[in-house]
Amino acid sequence: MTDNDEQSRRLAPTAPELVLLPRDPGVGCVYWQWPDKTGVGELLVYVSDGEGGDREIARFEVDWEFGEQFFEFAAADRVHHAVLRWDGQELTSSGVVSPRRESGDEQPSFVRVDFGDRGLELEPTEHDHPVHGRFPASFRSVASSSSFFRR
Amino acid sequence: MTAPAHLSIVLHAHLPFVRHPEHEYHLEEMWFYEAMHETYLPLLQMLDRLEDDGIDGRLTLSLSAPLLSMMGDYLLRERFLAYLDRLVDFCEGDVERTRGDERFQEAAQFYLERFTELRRYFREDLGGDVIAGFRRHHKSGRLELMTCVGTHPILPFMATDEGKRAQVRTGLELFKRHFDAQPRGMWLAECAYAPGVDKFLSDEGIGFICLEDRGINEADAAPVYGTYGPLISPHGLACFGRDQYASSQVWSASEGYPGDFWYREFYRDRAYDLPLDEVASIIHPDGIRHDSGLKYHRVTGEVELDEKEPYRPGKARERVSAHARHFVESRINQFDVVSDAMGDRPPHVTCPYDAELFGHWWFEGVLFLEEVFRRAHETDEFLLSTPADYLEAVDVHQHTELATSTWGEGGYFSVWLDEGNAWIYRHLRNAERKMVELSTEYHGRDDRTDRVLRQLGRELLLAQSSDWPFIIKTGTTVEYAEQRLDAHLTAIARLAQMVEGGEVDEEYLGELEGRDNLFAEINVEHFSSLSL
Numbered sequence: 001m002t003d004n005d006e007q008s009r010r011l012a013p014t015a016p017e018l019v020l021l022p023r024d025p026g027v028g029c030v031y032w033q034w035p036d037k038t039g040v041g042e043l044l045v046y047v048s049d050g051e052g053g054d055r056e057i058a059r060f061e062v063d064w065e066f067g068e069q070f071f072e073f074a075a076a077d078r079v080h081h082a083v084l085r086w087d088g089q090e091l092t093s094s095g096v097v098s099p100r101r102e103s104g105d106e107q108p109s110f111v112r113v114d115f116g117d118r119g120l121e122l123e124p125t126e127h128d129h130p131v132h133g134r135f136p137a138s139f140r141s142v143a144s145s146s147s148f149f150r151r
Numbered sequence: 152m153t154a155p156a157h158l159s160i161v162l163h164a165h166l167p168f169v170r171h172p173e174h175e176y177h178l179e180e181m182w183f184y185e186a187m188h189e190t191y192l193p194l195l196q197m198l199d200r201l202e203d204d205g206i207d208g209r210l211t212l213s214l215s216a217p218l219l220s221m222m223g224d225y226l227l228r229e230r231f232l233a234y235l236d237r238l239v240d241f242c243e244g245d246v247e248r249t250r251g252d253e254r255f256q257e258a259a260q261f262y263l264e265r266f267t268e269l270r271r272y273f274r275e276d277l278g279g280d281v282i283a284g285f286r287r288h289h290k291s292g293r294l295e296l297m298t299c300v301g302t303h304p305i306l307p308f309m310a311t312d313e314g315k316r317a318q319v320r321t322g323l324e325l326f327k328r329h330f331d332a333q334p335r336g337m338w339l340a341e342c343a344y345a346p347g348v349d350k351f352l353s354d355e356g357i358g359f360i361c362l363e364d365r366g367i368n369e370a371d372a373a374p375v376y377g378t379y380g381p382l383i384s385p386h387g388l389a390c391f392g393r394d395q396y397a398s399s400q401v402w403s404a405s406e407g408y409p410g411d412f413w414y415r416e417f418y419r420d421r422a423y424d425l426p427l428d429e430v431a432s433i434i435h436p437d438g439i440r441h442d443s444g445l446k447y448h449r450v451t452g453e454v455e456l457d458e459k460e461p462y463r464p465g466k467a468r469e470r471v472s473a474h475a476r477h478f479v480e481s482r483i484n485q486f487d488v489v490s491d492a493m494g495d496r497p498p499h500v501t502c503p504y505d506a507e508l509f510g511h512w513w514f515e516g517v518l519f520l521e522e523v524f525r526r527a528h529e530t531d532e533f534l535l536s537t538p539a540d541y542l543e544a545v546d547v548h549q550h551t552e553l554a555t556s557t558w559g560e561g562g563y564f565s566v567w568l569d570e571g572n573a574w575i576y577r578h579l580r581n582a583e584r585k586m587v588e589l590s591t592e593y594h595g596r597d598d599r600t601d602r603v604l605r606q607l608g609r610e611l612l613l614a615q616s617s618d619w620p621f622i623i624k625t626g627t628t629v630e631y632a633e634q635r636l637d638a639h640l641t642a643i644a645r646l647a648q649m650v651e652g653g654e655v656d657e658e659y660l661g662e663l664e665g666r667d668n669l670f671a672e673i674n675v676e677h678f679s680s681l682s683l
Contacts, residue, residue, distance in 0.1 A: 010644050012581070021308060021573075027565070070569075070570065099563050102369055103373040104373075108375050110547055114546070115335070117333065120353070124550075
């Protein structure tokens, strides 16, 4: 779906754009749209090192004004952004946080909930719980999703 | 004494909006007709029987806006009834055709009785109005009805707050028009959660959603009760995590109940087994075969399709009973184990499933559900409850940010974002931004512009459905999904030109309004930045 006929029947971007979409821990996707660019551009993906700096994790050549690129990274790296350089110009994406595979280290906190006509009202409260850490609930994951037409 | 445990069965009923008045017979419309006679009508009949027999227990059911729109559409109702007529006629002939044939006579007679009764039920008891049937059980309290976010979009992939809000509100407004009530919960399409999504639901007064267990187990704070209680999100949404143990008993094709050798085989259909001239009345007029819902074989085992044994409805029913007993006993055992660890707090198990699993994919699934309700009625070990009931029974819950997750394969987004379908997102996001820009600038200018904006909104909502990337990923009816996306995106571009240029192509606009006619009262203001 990247030929000119298809593109011309759809809305053009109002401005050049570089967008990251999170997918899995360790896999991301970046798309760009930079109308009228020709030749070859350079797409770079960075992750945050957690100390205010960035580390490059992927670099690609780009030769089409619209496109997508998937990239891999260490699952522990979560915050990343991309830069597209072309004809001496530069596009920078917003930062995105990728999913993670384990819970965070925040301490448990509790609220008292009142379920009314307009949803939940919350009030912070203390709560003594007998269970600490992950509850032994899990079974192996079974995929499910809307699948009516999965023949 | 410890309060009883809660088991919530949550069914999510959704189909993409498929309505093609421009064709007398459309293959993809069959998705709706099949689901009607295999899942939605049997579910209503089940609820009627449970009511008649005084069986308590509550079921949670999400009805998506596209599905409600199709259920309420007169053209589709007429076409469905005509389809039922053809099926009954065919079944009458098939009873004659199989007379003396011990292999298939039982099944032929079974289907004749089934479709005759379904037709009578739809026409006479419901007056063709399936929604009224669900409304009645909702008002009686047997059903906790909720709806889905709009047209089933992947909310975390959307570009704007205005667009997300419009999806949520438009779906809610349709639900309220049909049921005259605010739903207490909402189904998040594909259970696709990312931080921030909760705000758009809690802002509209929604109290709870269901998530994949990952959303709970990988939250910012480890869940002290695992998935046996909800987590409350930062914006005040109760999030119930799917119980993997109960899910796998039903979902897994290899280990779950649906794979039992006596159950009906999904993939072998009468419309493919007989010569073309004998099935002409139940397939496409051009001679294109498609599933009819008449399946005369059972799973049998790990054998080829042509080696499947004949289906024995009576024997399958015996297996339903055994499986329902096993499911209920498994829950009692599960609650026994868990309750010891939870102190005085009653555990809650969430069992969310696609509604169409029951009846369509697993033909005996609705009977299974009914048996579960009947057996649960006989035990005081747990309540067949709803997430809303649990929130009213237990008022202190853990508060933290939930984890990014979906209920698709892998638990994240790889189903809806891969090399095959990633191309759609820039078009969808461009279209969404354009709708926000135009509704902000032009809404209220004059009636004609507002009319174009309303259709632009409908086309955008339809394009944003997660069904299209799902179909492209799974490789099923890819051509149709791509055609639909192309048609909606093209319509959006042309309608945007009309708004900006001030010249309306009445013929084209009328054509779109006639075909993509859901959300008759869509509110364009929801897309506007001025009303954020």
